[in-house]
Amino acid sequence: MEAIHLLTLTTAFIIFAAIFRRRTSSHPGRNPTTIRISDASIAHVALIDHADAFSNRPMPPFPTGRPITHSISSLPYGPRWRAVRSNLTTGILQRSRLGILATLEREAAETLVNNLSSHTGCDVVLRDFIHGAVFGLVARQCFGDGINERDMSSMLQTQKDFLESSFTKVRPQEVSSWLTRLLRSWRQSPRHDDIFDRVDQVFIPPVVAARRRGSRHGNDVGFRSHLDSLLELQVPNEDDEHTLRQLRDEEVAFLCWEFLGGGTLSALTCLEWTIAHLAVEPEIQNKLHREVADAQHKGTMAYDELTLPYLHAVVLESLRLHPPTPFAVRHVHIDDSIAAALGKSSVIIPPGGAAVSFVLGDMGRDCKVWMNPDEFRPERFMEGGEGKGVSLVPGPNKEIKMMPFGGGHRRCPGVVMGMSHIKCFLAQLVYASQWVSPADGGDTDFADVDGFRKMMKTPLRVRITPRSPN
Numbered sequence: 001m002e003a004i005h006l007l008t009l010t011t012a013f014i015i016f017a018a019i020f021r022r023r024t025s026s027h028p029g030r031n032p033t034t035i036r037i038s039d040a041s042i043a044h045v046a047l048i049d050h051a052d053a054f055s056n057r058p059m060p061p062f063p064t065g066r067p068i069t070h071s072i073s074s075l076p077y078g079p080r081w082r083a084v085r086s087n088l089t090t091g092i093l094q095r096s097r098l099g100i101l102a103t104l105e106r107e108a109a110e111t112l113v114n115n116l117s118s119h120t121g122c123d124v125v126l127r128d129f130i131h132g133a134v135f136g137l138v139a140r141q142c143f144g145d146g147i148n149e150r151d152m153s154s155m156l157q158t159q160k161d162f163l164e165s166s167f168t169k170v171r172p173q174e175v176s177s178w179l180t181r182l183l184r185s186w187r188q189s190p191r192h193d194d195i196f197d198r199v200d201q202v203f204i205p206p207v208v209a210a211r212r213r214g215s216r217h218g219n220d221v222g223f224r225s226h227l228d229s230l231l232e233l234q235v236p237n238e239d240d241e242h243t244l245r246q247l248r249d250e251e252v253a254f255l256c257w258e259f260l261g262g263g264t265l266s267a268l269t270c271l272e273w274t275i276a277h278l279a280v281e282p283e284i285q286n287k288l289h290r291e292v293a294d295a296q297h298k299g300t301m302a303y304d305e306l307t308l309p310y311l312h313a314v315v316l317e318s319l320r321l322h323p324p325t326p327f328a329v330r331h332v333h334i335d336d337s338i339a340a341a342l343g344k345s346s347v348i349i350p351p352g353g354a355a356v357s358f359v360l361g362d363m364g365r366d367c368k369v370w371m372n373p374d375e376f377r378p379e380r381f382m383e384g385g386e387g388k389g390v391s392l393v394p395g396p397n398k399e400i401k402m403m404p405f406g407g408g409h410r411r412c413p414g415v416v417m418g419m420s421h422i423k424c425f426l427a428q429l430v431y432a433s434q435w436v437s438p439a440d441g442g443d444t445d446f447a448d449v450d451g452f453r454k455m456m457k458t459p460l461r462v463r464i465t466p467r468s469p470n
């Protein structure tokens, strides 16, 4: 009897706690009805033709005890979002700075190749090597030089732990049961709070506050770092948008965290998938190697589409099949004209609004657009292929064929930097070595994790063999 009482009380407490947490953290955009859109033409109507209506994201599905609108991706569409986003796009991500970035990229890629060279002839699990190298590059862009080793490795470890914890979350917005969702968010939120606390600890005292005090955490990379730009940035005040204020330390810390995550994790995901495909497709790998080697010998190593068209095609093919961020999500309330436009495509947004999830992976594998969509065939992006001329970010008057960087007002601002990093690392990896399936003949597992980041479920293990000079 006692045991039954205890069980009943515990269950009642869990449900009460879950409801209480939900109430106290309630937000109009949290856990609304979710509509999935996999059709690129409907995505065009929504994200491009009605971009304003599709310009907000729902609140993250997990309640936390703190305001989490400190990042570009979670700020509501409006003046503060505009201020921090344009600080990024006109600052560090500007195309004209690619020349400066090229030097940093080349140094990072060469370090990666050197680190791997002692494993030539062996099987390696690539993920940690690539993660460290891409993180190091993005951190230099974020902070400049001079961050000490210990602080860097705490940041990298925090990012790895966050990534690991996100793998266990299965599309929370798509979990249909109300109770499951409540219990799940109740169980998961302390882990998120824990990560946010760590972001504060790892970034604020050693980096943000130290730089604010003017301590020379060194910035000898020859351009203004992202951190420096954030410390100078003025954003509209919450209560009066006509007055400006500086960002608070925790906001700067969170924006740096977002920059490091956006810059590192998508490139890491894409590089791992690409090497996995190249290891089982030696002809494609050899063709890519020939193109890169040719450019190296001519001294024309610029990673652009014109100089290295096959490299560009290989990266596009990888992003088509495995968009690292699998969904572009919006929270919408719409008027009658938009309802009518979407209604033609049988998408009905309920009067209270909805979360709309554009499924980027489905668009890249749509067999109405792509021939044998599950095949890895970069040639489809070359002359005469169905993907030739495809644009990475959808615009007006153009059919959407794939959307790995999302679309509309909230599309990814890091397209140019992301593509440039991926191409540079990939070119150097393929130039230096040949990547083959592991010596024990183990099959590569092409399954992906079910989570917010579409990484390989089983971290890639490959054999590095030397390239004969040609």
Ligand code: HEM
Pocket (backbone or CB within 6 Å): 072, 073, 074, 085, 258, 259, 260, 262, 263, 264, 266, 267, 270, 323, 324, 325, 327, 328, 329, 404, 405, 406, 407, 408, 409, 410, 411, 412, 413, 414, 415, 417, 418, 419, 422
């Ligand atoms: C291969 C590389 C990358 C891929 C595939 C990628 C993909 C995406 C996707 C799908 C979105 C959501 C877009 C939408 O909702 O329509 C996004 C948003 C975002 N990405 Fe990226 N990304 C990449 C690289 C980067 C880089 C290098 C940065 C910056 C350092 C970055 C920063 C951001 C930010 C700040 C947002 C939120 C934008 C907003 O809400 O206004 N990403 N990214």
